[in-house]
Amino acid sequence: xxxxxxxxxxxxxxxxxxxxxxxxxxxxxxxxxxxxxxxxxxxxxxxxxxxxxxxxxxxxxxxxxxxxxxxxxxxxxxxxxxxxxxxxxxxxxxxxxxxxxxxxxxxxxxxxxxxxxxxxxxxxxxxxxxxxxxxxxxxxxxxxxxxxxxxxxxxxxxxxxxxxxxxxxxxxxxxxxxxxxxxxxxxxxxxxxxxxxxxxxxxxxxxxxxxxxxxxxxxxxxxxxxxxxxxxxxxxxxxxxxxxxxxxxxxxxxxxxxxxxxxxxxxxxxxxxxxxxxxxxxxxxxxxxxxxxxxxxxxxxxxxxxxx
Amino acid sequence: xxxxxxxxxxxxxxxxxxxxxxxxxxxxxxxxxxxxxxxxxxxxxxxxxxxxxxxxxxxxxxxxxxxxxxxxxxxxxxxxxxxxxxxxxxxxxxxxxxxxxxxxxxxxxxxxxxxxxxxxxxxxxxxxxxxxxxxxxxxxxxxxxxxxxxxxxxxxxxxxxxxxxxxxxxxxxxxxxxxxxxxxxxxxxxxxxxxxxxxxxxxxxxxxxxxxxxxxxxxxxxxxxxxxxxxxxxxxxxxxxxxxxxxxxxxxxxxxxxxxxxxxxxxxxxxxxxxxxxxxxxxxxxxxxxxxxxxxxxxxxxxxxxxxxxxxxxxxxxxxxxxxxxxxxxxxxxxxxxxxxxxxxxxxxxxxxxxxxxxxxxxxxxxxxxxxxxxxxxxxxxxxxxxxxxxxxxxxxxxxxxxxxxxxxxxxxxxxxxxxxxxxxxxxxxxxxxxxxxxxxxxxxxxxxxxxxxxxxxxxxxxxxxxxxxxxxxxxxxxxxxxxxxxxxxxxxxxxxxxxxxxxxxxxxxxxxxxxxxxxxxxxxxxx
Numbered sequence: 001x002x003x004x005x006x007x008x009x010x011x012x013x014x015x016x017x018x019x020x021x022x023x024x025x026x027x028x029x030x031x032x033x034x035x036x037x038x039x040x041x042x043x044x045x046x047x048x049x050x051x052x053x054x055x056x057x058x059x060x061x062x063x064x065x066x067x068x069x070x071x072x073x074x075x076x077x078x079x080x081x082x083x084x085x086x087x088x089x090x091x092x093x094x095x096x097x098x099x100x101x102x103x104x105x106x107x108x109x110x111x112x113x114x115x116x117x118x119x120x121x122x123x124x125x126x127x128x129x130x131x132x133x134x135x136x137x138x139x140x141x142x143x144x145x146x147x148x149x150x151x152x153x154x155x156x157x158x159x160x161x162x163x164x165x166x167x168x169x170x171x172x173x174x175x176x177x178x179x180x181x182x183x184x185x186x187x188x189x190x191x192x193x194x195x196x197x198x199x200x201x202x203x204x205x206x207x208x209x210x211x212x213x214x215x216x217x218x219x220x221x222x223x224x225x226x227x228x229x230x231x232x233x234x235x236x237x238x239x240x241x242x243x244x245x246x247x248x249x250x251x252x253x254x255x256x257x258x259x260x261x262x263x264x265x266x267x268x269x270x271x272x273x274x275x276x277x278x279x280x281x282x283x284x285x286x287x288x289x290x291x292x293x294x295x296x297x298x299x300x301x302x303x304x305x306x307x308x
Numbered sequence: 309x310x311x312x313x314x315x316x317x318x319x320x321x322x323x324x325x326x327x328x329x330x331x332x333x334x335x336x337x338x339x340x341x342x343x344x345x346x347x348x349x350x351x352x353x354x355x356x357x358x359x360x361x362x363x364x365x366x367x368x369x370x371x372x373x374x375x376x377x378x379x380x381x382x383x384x385x386x387x388x389x390x391x392x393x394x395x396x397x398x399x400x401x402x403x404x405x406x407x408x409x410x411x412x413x414x415x416x417x418x419x420x421x422x423x424x425x426x427x428x429x430x431x432x433x434x435x436x437x438x439x440x441x442x443x444x445x446x447x448x449x450x451x452x453x454x455x456x457x458x459x460x461x462x463x464x465x466x467x468x469x470x471x472x473x474x475x476x477x478x479x480x481x482x483x484x485x486x487x488x489x490x491x492x493x494x495x496x497x498x499x500x501x502x503x504x505x506x507x508x509x510x511x512x513x514x515x516x517x518x519x520x521x522x523x524x525x526x527x528x529x530x531x532x533x534x535x536x537x538x539x540x541x542x543x544x545x546x547x548x549x550x551x552x553x554x555x556x557x558x559x560x561x562x563x564x565x566x567x568x569x570x571x572x573x574x575x576x577x578x579x580x581x582x583x584x585x586x587x588x589x590x591x592x593x594x595x596x597x598x599x600x601x602x603x604x605x606x607x608x609x610x611x612x613x614x615x616x617x618x619x620x621x622x623x624x625x626x627x628x629x630x631x632x633x634x635x636x637x638x639x640x641x642x643x644x645x646x647x648x649x650x651x652x653x654x655x656x657x658x659x660x661x662x663x664x665x666x667x668x669x670x671x672x673x674x675x676x677x678x679x680x681x682x683x684x685x686x687x688x689x690x691x692x693x694x695x696x697x698x699x700x701x702x703x704x705x706x707x708x709x710x711x712x713x714x715x716x717x718x719x720x721x722x723x724x725x726x727x728x729x730x731x732x733x734x735x736x737x738x739x740x741x742x743x744x745x746x747x748x749x750x751x752x753x754x755x756x757x758x759x760x761x762x763x764x765x766x767x768x769x770x771x772x773x774x775x776x777x778x779x780x781x782x783x784x785x786x787x788x789x790x791x792x793x794x795x796x797x798x799x800x801x802x803x804x805x806x807x808x809x810x811x812x813x814x815x816x817x818x819x820x821x822x823x824x825x826x827x828x829x830x831x832x833x834x835x836x
Contacts, residue, residue, distance in 0.1 A: 032719030038736065039355075040726050040756040042435045044448050048427040082348040083502055084520070092520045148552065156559045163556045165546065166522045255548050255557075257521030265345075265549075270719050 108185035116193025138187030237293030377822030393473030414460035539833030588821035592806035
């Protein structure tokens, strides 16, 4: 198993290198540069700034410099946030995004799984229609619509919760963004659990289990639940990565200092080092999360083995 | 007692704003939503207006701003200007102190000026100090830093020598590029001196904590020379890019001042929070750049004039924007010190007369419905820019003008403008200091921000003459003459003058609208 993990990590290196190379050159190909803004700088000021960030060098040379620094664990200074290095910004933003994302996933599992199971067990009843109808709405309505509504209703009109801000991760500040972020995931999880559960409940071994005289509760808990979770687990890996890296809109709307905001701002500001830093970081994160999901998969399904 | 003091502001504001539960954490904490995360707390490493909100509370220059934006003595208690207007001698307050208790000396200013003009500092805004003798040469490495025109005559006497008389120089000294930095701290910590743990400042407040992308907390600086008159104990700045989020947080009572509320909400705010909604004339112009380079149809002055004549500015300000903007018939906004703007000739004509004249001009230029004028119009991403561009394209249609609209994000947009890849391009300019020169210099030949490459020798000569004229009113007259020339040439197409838009808790006292939209927390207090 350990060897398998090492092998997977080793295999990720060329993938990451391709991601880095493509991102680097695409970024430099994009029109507009870090010093293009409403005010054009005098030529000597711009030349000086370009030199300070090696932008006066040919792009291939900049690429080699970047790779060299990256190998030493140096993501470089942010062009925009001049008091911070990219490493520091990621180190500040990531725990916030992670915390938010994990709560959202936890909520998605805590609500999505039981709702999906109930809908599957009450298939084609009003309960099923209600759950699936709500889930469909949850999938269809984007979170940039849900988030401002939540802020308006619970923050402004009812004044139960803060409208925005992070406040060191106080639970009151977290409620609305976590809910906004998890609604789609709850809906997806419920739909997927239902579908998977229905498929498993119709399989031969469940029929056999019932024929052996097991109670319905035993059939579901001992035989149906675990295999039903497999597709859900495989979905949750990328979902976690997606939530952590993709909570940009929610972070923006609720003013949360996560990594997603940096990514968007960096792209708009042409903050090359910060864009690259977040891309590389996301790349590593996705590789790791996929690996974790595969390992979880094997833990849940004894038929899947990762031989050394 | 403490509870009473906590509740007091809520009771005050409730009477004025039923929907605003303005309950600050404590009575003397001001909470401001600024428009973005500051790039730094080092005044040499910033370039945005939202950064000015923070830097101007933490630092103080030789000259500073009163609540109404007027310039008043800051670290300098007095100054003398030589007869030829090139030498300024400042007396620095004896009680000027850094927040660590060390005195603020003339040497700190010498150090700061040399530092910002050192290419190694990579300061975006260093060029604002180019009026100082040898500043450009020092920045360009052609002169030693010691030759810069700034000298400490003694610990409390500072002399600044200029290249030439620059009447707006005193105003510039209140800008953050001219703030002092503490030599003893910068030398100790290097580039990390501006980290919250190390930062020492000389303004009414000092930084206590900076939680990136969330909040910057500053508390009263007990060493500030006028600390006794500062009412607030604490100021918290919340960087909020989303204007609607700032509005919601204001409505929920989480913040006291929201900078730049969303224009779309103006009507609702006027109806529901009239006491809190502030709009005021602002030192800025929204205009279209007309490309004067050969090969572009807009190189023809007749075309430029026709395009300008056909724009119904009142429709744009009243029906499309509707947030109090004023239609612009000059390039320099009104309200600039010692200046009376020139106006476009057709300002008094009716719209029918304007259109008739515009049609004549287009015909003279060789365009007609059979031979329509094809123009590309570039604007950067924003709902308001889009609406204005569509409206103007429709206004040009009766002239037989066919417009291709190009939208791009801000970096791409300005890269295109600087490369001249446009016929008509959206632009705006907010004054760095309250002087007409700051606007008119955009039209001087060869200047970096002269995107349309307008060039008129007579205009340039008048601007040079103004630069050498010390008598302020006469100088203003010369610049008015220059502006008149540029308007006759239709060098640009002015559309409207900006307004500042702020939401302010009515319980706040001392917050005054002003043309530069500068509001230092030093002057603000909560009602008793």
